[in-house]
Amino acid sequence: xxxxxxxxxxxxxxxxxxxxxxxxxxxxxxxxxxxxxxxxxxxxxxxxxxxxxxxxxxxxxxxxxxxxxxxxxxxxxxxxxxxxxxxxxxxxxxxxxxxxxxxxxxxxxxxxxxxxxxxxxxxxxxxx
Numbered sequence: 001x002x003x004x005x006x007x008x009x010x011x012x013x014x015x016x017x018x019x020x021x022x023x024x025x026x027x028x029x030x031x032x033x034x035x036x037x038x039x040x041x042x043x044x045x046x047x048x049x050x051x052x053x054x055x056x057x058x059x060x061x062x063x064x065x066x067x068x069x070x071x072x073x074x075x076x077x078x079x080x081x082x083x084x085x086x087x088x089x090x091x092x093x094x095x096x097x098x099x100x101x102x103x104x105x106x107x108x109x110x111x112x113x114x115x116x117x118x119x120x121x122x123x124x125x126x127x128x
Contacts, residue, residue, distance in 0.1 A: 001025035002047040002119055007037035007063065008079075009055040013104075017050075020108045026115075034058030038066050046074075048118055050111070053080040053089040061092060068097050075099045075118035079106070 004026050008014040011032065018028045029044065031037035035058040037051065049067060053060030064076050078093035080086040081104025090101040100114040 001027070002115070003027045003029070003045070004115070005029045005031065005037060005041055005046040005049045007031045007034060007049065007051040007055070007060070009033050009052060017108070017111070021112075021115075024112055034060060034063030034066075037063055041067055042070070048075045048077065048115060050077045050079065050115075053078055053093060054086070061089070061096060064093060064096055064098065077102065077111070077114055077118065079104055081105065 001024070004021060006014060006018055006021065006028055008017070009032055014030055018030055021028045029040050029046065031040050033055045034051070037049070038058065041049070051060045051063055060078060060080070064078065067074055067076060076098050077100045078090060078098040079102040080089045086103060090103060094101050099118045102111060102114065
């Protein structure tokens, strides 16, 4: 399937999500924050990034901007939960180029569907 980079500071959540993604056939690199995520991104190419937005050291919006500077076409799925303002963070992420946003908690099937959508090229228009 695809090579994914999963960035989240919640180790238990990250491990559970990575296990589900691996079970679905993806290869998954994991990072505990945006700083480590950007470093891994530059070390090995990925097809898609899934990042939390509220993290220590380098938060998700800053991480998204750094990744898009390096590769503008990179599909990024942003996720957030917990704080009262998580919907504001998700809205900002969408405006800054996240192809999908997910409020935690979410169903694994929803994430898998969003990954497939993000990695499926748009259909070519039918010839007249």
